[in-house]
Amino acid sequence: MTGPTLADALRARPNEHRPITDAFTAHTTLAWHQPTPAHLAAGTALSVVVPARNTAYALPHVLDALAAQQTDGQVEVIVVDDASTDTTFTVARMHLAVRTLVRLARPSGAAVARNVGTRLASAPTVLYLDADMVLPNHVLADVAARVRDDTVLTGFRHNVPHPAGPCAAPVLPDGPPQLAADHRVTWTPPINTLLPYSGITLTEPLDGRPLDATGDFQALGHGRSYYDWDLPRMAVTALLAAPRAAVVDIGGLDETFGRIGWGMEDTHLGAALIASGCLVIPLRQAVGFHLDPPDAAAQWQTKLAAWPGTLDRYRTLLTRPAPTGRTDDFTTATDQHLSDAEVITR
Numbered sequence: 222m223t224g225p226t227l228a229d230a231l232r233a234r235p236n237e238h239r240p241i242t243d244a245f246t247a248h249t250t251l252a253w254h255q256p257t258p259a260h261l262a263a264g265t266a267l268s269v270v271v272p273a274r275n276t277a278y279a280l281p282h283v284l285d286a287l288a289a290q291q292t293d294g295q296v297e298v299i300v301v302d303d304a305s306t307d308t309t310f311t312v313a314r315m316h317l318a319v320r321t322l323v324r325l326a327r328p329s330g331a332a333v334a335r336n337v338g339t340r341l342a343s344a345p346t347v348l349y350l351d352a353d354m355v356l357p358n359h360v361l362a363d364v365a366a367r368v369r370d371d372t373v374l375t376g377f378r379h380n381v382p383h384p385a386g387p388c389a390a391p392v393l394p395d396g397p398p399q400l401a402a403d404h405r406v407t408w409t410p411p412i413n414t415l416l417p418y419s420g421i422t423l424t425e426p427l428d429g430r431p432l433d434a435t436g437d438f439q440a441l442g443h444g445r446s447y448y449d450w451d452l453p454r455m456a457v458t459a460l461l462a463a464p465r466a467a468v469v470d471i472g473g474l475d476e477t478f479g480r481i482g483w484g485m486e487d488t489h490l491g492a493a494l495i496a497s498g499c500l501v502i503p504l505r506q507a508v509g510f511h512l513d514p515p516d517a518a519a520q521w522q523t524k525l526a527a528w529p530g531t532l533d534r535y536r537t538l539l540t541r542p543a544p545t546g547r548t549d550d551f552t553t554a555t556d557q558h559l560s561d562a563e564v565i566t567r
Contacts, residue, residue, distance in 0.1 A: 224545075225451060225540070225541045226540055226541060227493065227538060228358040228363050229491055230496035231492055231495055232444035234496065236442030236501055237439055237500075238496075238502045239439065241436075241518060246371060246449060249261060249366070250391070253502075254505040254547070255362045255506060256357075256506050257366045258366075259293045260293050263274040263348075265294040265365040265366070267275060267296050267348050267361060267368075267462070267491065268344040269287060269297065269342060269347075269348045269350055270349050271299065271352050272294075272349075272351070273302050273309050273313065274334075274352075274516075275307045276352035277308040277309045277311075277350060278390070278391060279353040280300075280313065281312055281316070282512065283350070283352055283355055283563075285318075286354070286355045288318040290359075292361045292362040292365060296362065297320040297344065298318050299335050300321070300322050300323070300352070301335070301338045302324045303329060304325050304326065304329070307351070314565065315543055321564070321565070321566045323563070325562050329476070330477045334376075335349055336473040337459065337555050339473055340559070341467065341559075345365070345466065345467045348462045349459075349460070351511070352458055353512045354459055356372070357426035360376065360506075360540070361504055363504055363506055364376075364462045364507065366461065368464075368466070371467075371499055372464075372499060372501075373461065373501045373502070374458060374463075374499070374507075375461050375505060376508060376509065377402075377507065378508065378510075379400075379403065379457050379508055381511060381512050382517070383549075391499075398508040405431050405450070406432045408427075408430070408431055412426055416448075419448065423478075423514075427552065429447075431455075432505075433446055434523075435450075437503050438452060438501055438502070450561045452495060453488045453495060454493075456492075456508060459509070467499060470546065470547065470548055471494065471497055471545060472544050472548075473547075474487070475489050478531050481527060482528065483531065484531045485535040496543035
């Protein structure tokens, strides 16, 4: 395949989404970042794809929150169990919110799980949701009322530490999730320390505000950055809506990342979608509680140890042509994963 590199394509793309957000407000009289009444989602279908591996501690809360969504739009929930060794599969099988449940035959990584869910999705828009993200009841309406075939809508997360004790269950805080809890909103980087993503070192303390300082990510178009942040990094699949056709055309998420370790597959997904012509627009009202696992500290160390490898993979992909026209490859790969998976559809 020939053509401009992915990095070149990113430098060619703006992210000036104000005409879209202003037009939405003019048409609905609702502010872009305002929680959305259920009726504004009528006539719009969403496929919610939830990749899950050993998340039985959180998944009941996540599915309960999906069942409680106040939306007049059509919703299908697809849970893809990445060969969990706990009761994740049983939790999903018993919950009435789940329309389709897949159990992969072997651990394959979150990119594979999301791709399989995307393959089975019937709606034009796929909402990727982590299996530990608990949403307020307006979020699906927020997304459905604003979807377009050329936008990526990104929400935010408020981390909730797991209570102490081997048998403790997650406890949701009182009140709504807080936008400022997300690192893309409030960011205090270390000083005199190499930031591996950008390769810069800050010598003075910084009270970082990426979301505000970039005009809701608009200033990150044309490959620009805000210190260690750029536009692809803002596309976090913990809570992210994208046009299914665009995801399939770029070949879905790059599954190599999952074989290397943690991280960067959503950054690459964002980069590929931006290169294909999509704008990245935040939804400030779409903030979920992210429930940390009981062994959060140990998991984090394992993830960080693998990050250099996945970051190197991402940098390599930036030097290659921007992915496009890969629908057949996507279909072949996902059908292979499904060939020996268990699939339950209600």
